[in-house]
Amino acid sequence: MKNALIVTITGLFLTAAMSSIAFADGTTSLRGARDLDKLSRMFETKKQLKKKGGIERAFKAAPPQIPHDISKDRVTLQENTCLKCHSAANYKREKAPKVGDSHFKSRDGKTLKKLSSRRYFCRQCHVPQVDAEPLVENVFKGLPYEKK
Ligand code: HEC
Ligand code: HEC
Structure with missing residues:
Protein backbone atom coordinates (compact mmCIF):
# COMPACT_ATOMS: atom_id res chain seq x y z
CA MET A 1 0.00 0.00 0.00
CA THR A 45 -4.88 29.51 -38.18
CA LYS A 46 -2.93 30.45 -41.28
CA LYS A 47 -4.33 31.89 -44.49
CA GLN A 48 -4.86 29.16 -47.09
CA LEU A 49 -2.99 29.63 -50.36
CA LYS A 50 -4.61 30.31 -53.73
CA LYS A 51 -2.74 29.04 -56.75
CA LYS A 52 -4.14 29.57 -60.22
CA GLY A 53 -3.80 26.53 -62.48
CA GLY A 54 -3.46 24.12 -59.55
CA ILE A 55 -0.49 22.64 -57.71
CA GLU A 56 1.91 20.21 -59.35
CA ARG A 57 1.27 16.59 -58.30
CA ALA A 58 4.07 14.64 -56.64
CA PHE A 59 3.37 11.51 -58.73
CA LYS A 60 0.83 10.18 -61.25
CA ALA A 61 -1.91 8.86 -58.96
CA ALA A 62 -1.39 11.47 -56.22
CA PRO A 63 -4.55 13.20 -55.01
CA PRO A 64 -4.07 16.81 -56.14
CA GLN A 65 -3.64 19.35 -53.35
CA ILE A 66 -6.37 21.97 -53.07
CA PRO A 67 -5.22 25.21 -54.75
CA HIS A 68 -7.86 27.45 -53.08
CA ASP A 69 -9.31 28.46 -49.73
CA ILE A 70 -11.77 25.97 -48.22
CA SER A 71 -12.19 27.52 -44.78
CA LYS A 72 -15.90 28.13 -45.48
CA ASP A 73 -16.55 24.70 -47.04
CA ARG A 74 -18.49 22.08 -45.09
CA VAL A 75 -18.57 18.32 -45.52
CA THR A 76 -21.15 16.75 -43.21
CA LEU A 77 -23.80 14.05 -43.59
CA GLN A 78 -26.28 16.76 -44.66
CA GLU A 79 -24.16 18.80 -47.06
CA ASN A 80 -20.97 18.73 -49.11
CA THR A 81 -20.17 22.20 -50.42
CA CYS A 82 -17.21 20.89 -52.50
CA LEU A 83 -19.73 19.20 -54.77
CA LYS A 84 -21.43 22.55 -55.51
CA CYS A 85 -18.49 23.13 -57.86
CA HIS A 86 -16.82 19.77 -58.44
CA SER A 87 -19.75 17.38 -59.04
CA ALA A 88 -20.49 15.97 -62.50
CA ALA A 89 -23.70 18.06 -62.56
CA ASN A 90 -22.12 21.40 -61.60
CA TYR A 91 -18.50 21.50 -62.72
CA LYS A 92 -19.11 23.02 -66.16
CA ARG A 93 -21.23 25.85 -64.83
CA GLU A 94 -18.70 26.60 -62.07
CA LYS A 95 -15.69 26.25 -64.42
CA ALA A 96 -14.09 23.86 -61.91
CA PRO A 97 -12.33 20.52 -62.56
CA LYS A 98 -14.70 17.53 -62.24
CA VAL A 99 -13.95 14.98 -59.50
CA GLY A 100 -11.63 12.27 -60.84
CA ASP A 101 -13.11 9.30 -62.79
CA SER A 102 -11.84 7.02 -60.01
CA HIS A 103 -14.39 8.72 -57.71
CA PHE A 104 -17.19 6.86 -59.50
CA LYS A 105 -15.77 3.38 -58.95
CA SER A 106 -17.13 1.01 -56.33
CA ARG A 107 -14.92 -1.05 -54.07
CA ASP A 108 -14.95 -3.92 -56.57
CA GLY A 109 -14.18 -1.76 -59.58
CA LYS A 110 -17.72 -1.28 -60.96
CA THR A 111 -18.51 2.11 -62.49
CA LEU A 112 -21.27 3.90 -60.57
CA LYS A 113 -23.65 6.63 -61.76
CA LYS A 114 -23.22 8.59 -58.54
CA LEU A 115 -20.10 9.60 -56.62
CA SER A 116 -18.86 6.63 -54.62
CA SER A 117 -19.48 6.94 -50.88
CA ARG A 118 -15.80 6.08 -50.46
CA ARG A 119 -14.99 9.50 -51.96
CA TYR A 120 -17.49 11.61 -50.04
CA PHE A 121 -15.11 12.96 -47.39
CA CYS A 122 -12.86 14.91 -49.77
CA ARG A 123 -10.36 16.07 -47.16
CA GLN A 124 -9.42 12.51 -46.34
CA CYS A 125 -7.22 12.79 -49.44
CA HIS A 126 -7.21 16.42 -50.64
CA VAL A 127 -5.68 19.10 -48.44
CA PRO A 128 -5.41 22.87 -48.66
CA GLN A 129 -1.99 24.52 -48.43
CA VAL A 130 -0.54 27.31 -46.28
CA ASP A 131 2.72 29.19 -46.55
CA ALA A 132 4.62 27.62 -43.63
CA GLU A 133 7.98 26.11 -42.84
CA PRO A 134 7.79 22.31 -42.36
CA LEU A 135 8.02 21.31 -38.67
CA VAL A 136 10.66 18.71 -39.48
CA GLU A 137 13.02 18.35 -42.44
CA ASN A 138 11.50 16.41 -45.34
CA VAL A 139 13.62 15.10 -48.21
CA PHE A 140 10.78 13.44 -50.15
CA LYS A 141 11.10 13.91 -53.93
CA GLY A 142 8.15 13.19 -56.19
CA LEU A 143 8.27 11.62 -59.65
CA PRO A 144 7.79 14.07 -62.51
CA TYR A 145 4.17 14.08 -63.67
CA GLU A 146 2.73 15.91 -66.66
CA LYS A 147 -0.85 17.11 -66.25
CA LYS A 148 -3.23 15.90 -68.99
C1 HEC B 1 -16.79 27.88 -55.60
C2 HEC B 1 -16.37 26.68 -56.32
C3 HEC B 1 -15.48 25.67 -55.60
C4 HEC B 1 -15.70 25.06 -54.37
C5 HEC B 1 -16.86 25.26 -53.40
C6 HEC B 1 -14.59 24.14 -54.17
N1 HEC B 1 -13.73 24.20 -55.26
FE1 HEC B 1 -12.06 23.08 -55.56
N2 HEC B 1 -11.64 24.10 -57.28
C7 HEC B 1 -12.46 25.08 -57.84
C8 HEC B 1 -11.80 25.60 -59.05
C9 HEC B 1 -12.38 26.70 -59.98
C10 HEC B 1 -10.57 24.91 -59.16
C11 HEC B 1 -9.50 25.12 -60.23
C12 HEC B 1 -8.53 26.16 -59.75
C13 HEC B 1 -7.38 26.39 -60.70
O1 HEC B 1 -6.85 25.40 -61.24
O2 HEC B 1 -6.97 27.56 -60.86
C14 HEC B 1 -10.50 23.97 -58.04
C15 HEC B 1 -9.47 23.09 -57.83
C16 HEC B 1 -9.52 22.04 -56.88
C17 HEC B 1 -8.56 20.94 -56.80
C18 HEC B 1 -7.33 20.73 -57.69
C19 HEC B 1 -7.62 19.82 -58.88
C20 HEC B 1 -6.39 19.57 -59.72
O3 HEC B 1 -6.50 18.77 -60.66
O4 HEC B 1 -5.32 20.14 -59.46
C21 HEC B 1 -8.96 20.13 -55.78
C22 HEC B 1 -8.29 18.86 -55.30
C23 HEC B 1 -10.15 20.74 -55.20
N3 HEC B 1 -10.46 21.89 -55.88
C24 HEC B 1 -10.84 20.21 -54.13
C25 HEC B 1 -11.88 20.86 -53.47
C26 HEC B 1 -12.45 20.41 -52.20
C27 HEC B 1 -12.01 19.17 -51.44
C28 HEC B 1 -13.43 21.31 -51.88
C29 HEC B 1 -14.29 21.35 -50.63
C30 HEC B 1 -13.58 21.31 -49.34
C31 HEC B 1 -13.50 22.29 -52.96
N4 HEC B 1 -12.53 22.00 -53.88
C32 HEC B 1 -14.44 23.32 -53.05
C33 HEC B 1 -13.69 25.47 -57.38
C34 HEC B 1 -14.24 25.12 -56.14
C1 HEC C 1 -9.80 8.20 -51.07
C2 HEC C 1 -9.13 9.40 -51.54
C3 HEC C 1 -9.96 10.50 -52.21
C4 HEC C 1 -11.14 11.07 -51.79
C5 HEC C 1 -11.94 10.76 -50.54
C6 HEC C 1 -11.46 12.09 -52.78
N1 HEC C 1 -10.49 12.12 -53.75
FE1 HEC C 1 -10.40 13.41 -55.34
N2 HEC C 1 -8.75 12.42 -56.06
C7 HEC C 1 -8.10 11.39 -55.42
C8 HEC C 1 -7.00 10.92 -56.28
C9 HEC C 1 -6.04 9.79 -55.93
C10 HEC C 1 -7.02 11.71 -57.46
C11 HEC C 1 -6.09 11.61 -58.68
C12 HEC C 1 -6.48 10.43 -59.53
C13 HEC C 1 -7.81 10.64 -60.16
O1 HEC C 1 -7.94 11.58 -60.96
O2 HEC C 1 -8.71 9.86 -59.83
C14 HEC C 1 -8.14 12.66 -57.29
C15 HEC C 1 -8.52 13.62 -58.21
C16 HEC C 1 -9.42 14.66 -57.97
C17 HEC C 1 -9.63 15.81 -58.82
C18 HEC C 1 -8.91 16.08 -60.15
C19 HEC C 1 -9.55 15.28 -61.25
C20 HEC C 1 -8.83 15.39 -62.57
O3 HEC C 1 -9.35 14.80 -63.54
O4 HEC C 1 -7.77 16.01 -62.67
C21 HEC C 1 -10.60 16.58 -58.24
C22 HEC C 1 -11.17 17.89 -58.75
C23 HEC C 1 -11.01 15.89 -57.02
N3 HEC C 1 -10.28 14.73 -56.90
C24 HEC C 1 -11.99 16.35 -56.14
C25 HEC C 1 -12.49 15.63 -55.07
C26 HEC C 1 -13.65 16.02 -54.29
C27 HEC C 1 -14.45 17.29 -54.50
C28 HEC C 1 -13.85 15.03 -53.35
C29 HEC C 1 -14.99 14.90 -52.35
C30 HEC C 1 -16.33 14.92 -52.91
C31 HEC C 1 -12.78 14.04 -53.53
N4 HEC C 1 -12.00 14.42 -54.61
C32 HEC C 1 -12.60 12.90 -52.73
C33 HEC C 1 -8.41 10.87 -54.19
C34 HEC C 1 -9.56 11.16 -53.45
Whole structure:
Protein backbone atom coordinates (compact mmCIF):
# COMPACT_ATOMS: atom_id res chain seq x y z
CA MET A 1 0.00 0.00 0.00
CA LYS A 2 2.75 2.40 1.04
CA ASN A 3 4.79 1.47 -2.09
CA ALA A 4 1.79 2.06 -4.32
CA LEU A 5 1.37 5.51 -2.78
CA ILE A 6 5.03 6.39 -3.40
CA VAL A 7 4.75 5.24 -7.03
CA THR A 8 1.60 7.33 -7.52
CA ILE A 9 3.19 10.44 -6.02
CA THR A 10 6.39 10.04 -8.09
CA GLY A 11 4.19 9.58 -11.17
CA LEU A 12 2.31 12.78 -10.44
CA PHE A 13 5.56 14.74 -10.06
CA LEU A 14 6.92 13.35 -13.32
CA THR A 15 3.71 14.19 -15.21
CA ALA A 16 3.78 17.74 -13.84
CA ALA A 17 7.44 18.16 -14.85
CA MET A 18 6.93 16.73 -18.35
CA SER A 19 3.81 18.71 -19.20
CA SER A 20 5.81 21.92 -19.60
CA ILE A 21 8.63 20.46 -21.71
CA ALA A 22 9.22 21.54 -25.33
CA PHE A 23 11.52 19.39 -27.43
CA ALA A 24 15.23 20.26 -27.56
CA ASP A 25 15.08 21.24 -31.27
CA GLY A 26 12.42 23.86 -30.53
CA THR A 27 9.35 21.96 -31.86
CA THR A 28 6.30 21.96 -29.63
CA SER A 29 2.99 20.18 -30.01
CA LEU A 30 -0.08 22.14 -31.21
CA ARG A 31 -0.95 22.39 -27.52
CA GLY A 32 2.31 24.25 -26.89
CA ALA A 33 4.06 24.15 -23.53
CA ARG A 34 0.86 24.52 -21.51
CA ASP A 35 0.32 22.59 -18.32
CA LEU A 36 -1.97 19.58 -18.65
CA ASP A 37 -4.43 20.98 -16.10
CA LYS A 38 -4.95 24.17 -18.18
CA LEU A 39 -7.30 24.32 -21.14
CA SER A 40 -5.44 24.32 -24.46
CA ARG A 41 -5.48 27.53 -26.47
CA MET A 42 -6.96 27.72 -29.96
CA PHE A 43 -4.06 27.26 -32.35
CA GLU A 44 -3.13 29.95 -34.85
CA THR A 45 -4.88 29.51 -38.18
CA LYS A 46 -2.93 30.45 -41.28
CA LYS A 47 -4.33 31.89 -44.49
CA GLN A 48 -4.86 29.16 -47.09
CA LEU A 49 -2.99 29.63 -50.36
CA LYS A 50 -4.61 30.31 -53.73
CA LYS A 51 -2.74 29.04 -56.75
CA LYS A 52 -4.14 29.57 -60.22
CA GLY A 53 -3.80 26.53 -62.48
CA GLY A 54 -3.46 24.12 -59.55
CA ILE A 55 -0.49 22.64 -57.71
CA GLU A 56 1.91 20.21 -59.35
CA ARG A 57 1.27 16.59 -58.30
CA ALA A 58 4.07 14.64 -56.64
CA PHE A 59 3.37 11.51 -58.73
CA LYS A 60 0.83 10.18 -61.25
CA ALA A 61 -1.91 8.86 -58.96
CA ALA A 62 -1.39 11.47 -56.22
CA PRO A 63 -4.55 13.20 -55.01
CA PRO A 64 -4.07 16.81 -56.14
CA GLN A 65 -3.64 19.35 -53.35
CA ILE A 66 -6.37 21.97 -53.07
CA PRO A 67 -5.22 25.21 -54.75
CA HIS A 68 -7.86 27.45 -53.08
CA ASP A 69 -9.31 28.46 -49.73
CA ILE A 70 -11.77 25.97 -48.22
CA SER A 71 -12.19 27.52 -44.78
CA LYS A 72 -15.90 28.13 -45.48
CA ASP A 73 -16.55 24.70 -47.04
CA ARG A 74 -18.49 22.08 -45.09
CA VAL A 75 -18.57 18.32 -45.52
CA THR A 76 -21.15 16.75 -43.21
CA LEU A 77 -23.80 14.05 -43.59
CA GLN A 78 -26.28 16.76 -44.66
CA GLU A 79 -24.16 18.80 -47.06
CA ASN A 80 -20.97 18.73 -49.11
CA THR A 81 -20.17 22.20 -50.42
CA CYS A 82 -17.21 20.89 -52.50
CA LEU A 83 -19.73 19.20 -54.77
CA LYS A 84 -21.43 22.55 -55.51
CA CYS A 85 -18.49 23.13 -57.86
CA HIS A 86 -16.82 19.77 -58.44
CA SER A 87 -19.75 17.38 -59.04
CA ALA A 88 -20.49 15.97 -62.50
CA ALA A 89 -23.70 18.06 -62.56
CA ASN A 90 -22.12 21.40 -61.60
CA TYR A 91 -18.50 21.50 -62.72
CA LYS A 92 -19.11 23.02 -66.16
CA ARG A 93 -21.23 25.85 -64.83
CA GLU A 94 -18.70 26.60 -62.07
CA LYS A 95 -15.69 26.25 -64.42
CA ALA A 96 -14.09 23.86 -61.91
CA PRO A 97 -12.33 20.52 -62.56
CA LYS A 98 -14.70 17.53 -62.24
CA VAL A 99 -13.95 14.98 -59.50
CA GLY A 100 -11.63 12.27 -60.84
CA ASP A 101 -13.11 9.30 -62.79
CA SER A 102 -11.84 7.02 -60.01
CA HIS A 103 -14.39 8.72 -57.71
CA PHE A 104 -17.19 6.86 -59.50
CA LYS A 105 -15.77 3.38 -58.95
CA SER A 106 -17.13 1.01 -56.33
CA ARG A 107 -14.92 -1.05 -54.07
CA ASP A 108 -14.95 -3.92 -56.57
CA GLY A 109 -14.18 -1.76 -59.58
CA LYS A 110 -17.72 -1.28 -60.96
CA THR A 111 -18.51 2.11 -62.49
CA LEU A 112 -21.27 3.90 -60.57
CA LYS A 113 -23.65 6.63 -61.76
CA LYS A 114 -23.22 8.59 -58.54
CA LEU A 115 -20.10 9.60 -56.62
CA SER A 116 -18.86 6.63 -54.62
CA SER A 117 -19.48 6.94 -50.88
CA ARG A 118 -15.80 6.08 -50.46
CA ARG A 119 -14.99 9.50 -51.96
CA TYR A 120 -17.49 11.61 -50.04
CA PHE A 121 -15.11 12.96 -47.39
CA CYS A 122 -12.86 14.91 -49.77
CA ARG A 123 -10.36 16.07 -47.16
CA GLN A 124 -9.42 12.51 -46.34
CA CYS A 125 -7.22 12.79 -49.44
CA HIS A 126 -7.21 16.42 -50.64
CA VAL A 127 -5.68 19.10 -48.44
CA PRO A 128 -5.41 22.87 -48.66
CA GLN A 129 -1.99 24.52 -48.43
CA VAL A 130 -0.54 27.31 -46.28
CA ASP A 131 2.72 29.19 -46.55
CA ALA A 132 4.62 27.62 -43.63
CA GLU A 133 7.98 26.11 -42.84
CA PRO A 134 7.79 22.31 -42.36
CA LEU A 135 8.02 21.31 -38.67
CA VAL A 136 10.66 18.71 -39.48
CA GLU A 137 13.02 18.35 -42.44
CA ASN A 138 11.50 16.41 -45.34
CA VAL A 139 13.62 15.10 -48.21
CA PHE A 140 10.78 13.44 -50.15
CA LYS A 141 11.10 13.91 -53.93
CA GLY A 142 8.15 13.19 -56.19
CA LEU A 143 8.27 11.62 -59.65
CA PRO A 144 7.79 14.07 -62.51
CA TYR A 145 4.17 14.08 -63.67
CA GLU A 146 2.73 15.91 -66.66
CA LYS A 147 -0.85 17.11 -66.25
CA LYS A 148 -3.23 15.90 -68.99
C1 HEC B 1 -16.79 27.88 -55.60
C2 HEC B 1 -16.37 26.68 -56.32
C3 HEC B 1 -15.48 25.67 -55.60
C4 HEC B 1 -15.70 25.06 -54.37
C5 HEC B 1 -16.86 25.26 -53.40
C6 HEC B 1 -14.59 24.14 -54.17
N1 HEC B 1 -13.73 24.20 -55.26
FE1 HEC B 1 -12.06 23.08 -55.56
N2 HEC B 1 -11.64 24.10 -57.28
C7 HEC B 1 -12.46 25.08 -57.84
C8 HEC B 1 -11.80 25.60 -59.05
C9 HEC B 1 -12.38 26.70 -59.98
C10 HEC B 1 -10.57 24.91 -59.16
C11 HEC B 1 -9.50 25.12 -60.23
C12 HEC B 1 -8.53 26.16 -59.75
C13 HEC B 1 -7.38 26.39 -60.70
O1 HEC B 1 -6.85 25.40 -61.24
O2 HEC B 1 -6.97 27.56 -60.86
C14 HEC B 1 -10.50 23.97 -58.04
C15 HEC B 1 -9.47 23.09 -57.83
C16 HEC B 1 -9.52 22.04 -56.88
C17 HEC B 1 -8.56 20.94 -56.80
C18 HEC B 1 -7.33 20.73 -57.69
C19 HEC B 1 -7.62 19.82 -58.88
C20 HEC B 1 -6.39 19.57 -59.72
O3 HEC B 1 -6.50 18.77 -60.66
O4 HEC B 1 -5.32 20.14 -59.46
C21 HEC B 1 -8.96 20.13 -55.78
C22 HEC B 1 -8.29 18.86 -55.30
C23 HEC B 1 -10.15 20.74 -55.20
N3 HEC B 1 -10.46 21.89 -55.88
C24 HEC B 1 -10.84 20.21 -54.13
C25 HEC B 1 -11.88 20.86 -53.47
C26 HEC B 1 -12.45 20.41 -52.20
C27 HEC B 1 -12.01 19.17 -51.44
C28 HEC B 1 -13.43 21.31 -51.88
C29 HEC B 1 -14.29 21.35 -50.63
C30 HEC B 1 -13.58 21.31 -49.34
C31 HEC B 1 -13.50 22.29 -52.96
N4 HEC B 1 -12.53 22.00 -53.88
C32 HEC B 1 -14.44 23.32 -53.05
C33 HEC B 1 -13.69 25.47 -57.38
C34 HEC B 1 -14.24 25.12 -56.14
C1 HEC C 1 -9.80 8.20 -51.07
C2 HEC C 1 -9.13 9.40 -51.54
C3 HEC C 1 -9.96 10.50 -52.21
C4 HEC C 1 -11.14 11.07 -51.79
C5 HEC C 1 -11.94 10.76 -50.54
C6 HEC C 1 -11.46 12.09 -52.78
N1 HEC C 1 -10.49 12.12 -53.75
FE1 HEC C 1 -10.40 13.41 -55.34
N2 HEC C 1 -8.75 12.42 -56.06
C7 HEC C 1 -8.10 11.39 -55.42
C8 HEC C 1 -7.00 10.92 -56.28
C9 HEC C 1 -6.04 9.79 -55.93
C10 HEC C 1 -7.02 11.71 -57.46
C11 HEC C 1 -6.09 11.61 -58.68
C12 HEC C 1 -6.48 10.43 -59.53
C13 HEC C 1 -7.81 10.64 -60.16
O1 HEC C 1 -7.94 11.58 -60.96
O2 HEC C 1 -8.71 9.86 -59.83
C14 HEC C 1 -8.14 12.66 -57.29
C15 HEC C 1 -8.52 13.62 -58.21
C16 HEC C 1 -9.42 14.66 -57.97
C17 HEC C 1 -9.63 15.81 -58.82
C18 HEC C 1 -8.91 16.08 -60.15
C19 HEC C 1 -9.55 15.28 -61.25
C20 HEC C 1 -8.83 15.39 -62.57
O3 HEC C 1 -9.35 14.80 -63.54
O4 HEC C 1 -7.77 16.01 -62.67
C21 HEC C 1 -10.60 16.58 -58.24
C22 HEC C 1 -11.17 17.89 -58.75
C23 HEC C 1 -11.01 15.89 -57.02
N3 HEC C 1 -10.28 14.73 -56.90
C24 HEC C 1 -11.99 16.35 -56.14
C25 HEC C 1 -12.49 15.63 -55.07
C26 HEC C 1 -13.65 16.02 -54.29
C27 HEC C 1 -14.45 17.29 -54.50
C28 HEC C 1 -13.85 15.03 -53.35
C29 HEC C 1 -14.99 14.90 -52.35
C30 HEC C 1 -16.33 14.92 -52.91
C31 HEC C 1 -12.78 14.04 -53.53
N4 HEC C 1 -12.00 14.42 -54.61
C32 HEC C 1 -12.60 12.90 -52.73
C33 HEC C 1 -8.41 10.87 -54.19
C34 HEC C 1 -9.56 11.16 -53.45
